Amino acid sequence: MFKEHAVKLAIAPIAWTNDDMPELGGENTFEQCISEMALAGFQGSEVGNKYPRDPAALRQALSLRQLEIASAWFSAFLTTEPYQATAEAFLKHRDFLWEMGAKVIVVSEQGKSIQGQMTTPLFAEKPEFTEEEWIRLADGLGGLGRLAAEKGMSIVYHHHMGTGIQTAAEITRLMEMTVPEEVSLLFDTGHLAFSGEDYLEVLRSHLPRIKHVHLKDIRPEIVDLVKQEKLSFLQAVKAGAFTVPGDGCLLFGDVFALLAASDYTGWLVVEAEQDPAVANPLEYALKARRYIKERSGL
Numbered sequence: 001m002f003k004e005h006a007v008k009l010a011i012a013p014i015a016w017t018n019d020d021m022p023e024l025g026g027e028n029t030f031e032q033c034i035s036e037m038a039l040a041g042f043q044g045s046e047v048g049n050k051y052p053r054d055p056a057a058l059r060q061a062l063s064l065r066q067l068e069i070a071s072a073w074f075s076a077f078l079t080t081e082p083y084q085a086t087a088e089a090f091l092k093h094r095d096f097l098w099e100m101g102a103k104v105i106v107v108s109e110q111g112k113s114i115q116g117q118m119t120t121p122l123f124a125e126k127p128e129f130t131e132e133e134w135i136r137l138a139d140g141l142g143g144l145g146r147l148a149a150e151k152g153m154s155i156v157y158h159h160h161m162g163t164g165i166q167t168a169a170e171i172t173r174l175m176e177m178t179v180p181e182e183v184s185l186l187f188d189t190g191h192l193a194f195s196g197e198d199y200l201e202v203l204r205s206h207l208p209r210i211k212h213v214h215l216k217d218i219r220p221e222i223v224d225l226v227k228q229e230k231l232s233f234l235q236a237v238k239a240g241a242f243t244v245p246g247d248g249c250l251l252f253g254d255v256f257a258l259l260a261a262s263d264y265t266g267w268l269v270v271e272a273e274q275d276p277a278v279a280n281p282l283e284y285a286l287k288a289r290r291y292i293k294e295r296s297g298l
């Protein structure tokens, strides 16, 4: 299926400690988190809020467990703040990731985002960008892409529930307003399915621009509840809207087949935030690892 050495498997720390709601998994330590990632058979991780920010200390802790850093999330505010403010914060983030050996930088526009608001209904209050904001976003992302290229890196745009770039149409528009040399795409299965998009069609349409993949599944009955009860994104996560690949309703066999057929090279990152007090992170990491092996041979 996948070409040898083309793809590496990572898992995000968000299943152990949630950066959006640090009270979820507050008791789980950084060492426990990375030890369990390695124990479950993963080669890499993204960066969570408990990770040391000193590259030497982080490298040392990871190398003991033979783990690498795949990437880390960056919140941009290109639609609501001056470009310079986002660019300055981005440069620090870029240089940290470069020191950690990452090749891609996850970027998500958080201007007008409701993803961090505890009670704002996710579906009813989804933000939309004005024409002017679309232009600011596309131009700003181009600028960040050029800054990433100075270090031989790429930005991968993270579409996300509760933001101005959530739907298939919004992703397509963003890709059309930017160029592949500057802006690549992160494909997150869970966010697309949650939004009600045809995630396989999004994958087919944008395959050449996809340079990073987040694998998460959804529990459709919880997604229905989120709509009926007008829950927020954070309430949805707590209620268990997301889970690991194979534990929900997504067709990951098809996702892997499409990626492999396009000679995808890069990381596949299991990223399934749920309440660690309900869903034991090691148990779910092992479940995800077994399922990925069965479906992709990796």
Ligand SMILES: O=C1C[C@@H](O)[C@H](O)[C@@H](O)C1=O
Pocket: 014, 019, 020, 073, 115, 158, 188, 191, 214, 271, 273
């Ligand atoms: O990549 C991600 C990072 C998280 O902080 C975010 O809220 C999550 O849903 C996600 O997909």
Ligand SMILES: [Co+2]
Pocket: 158, 188, 214, 271
């Ligand atoms: Co994601």
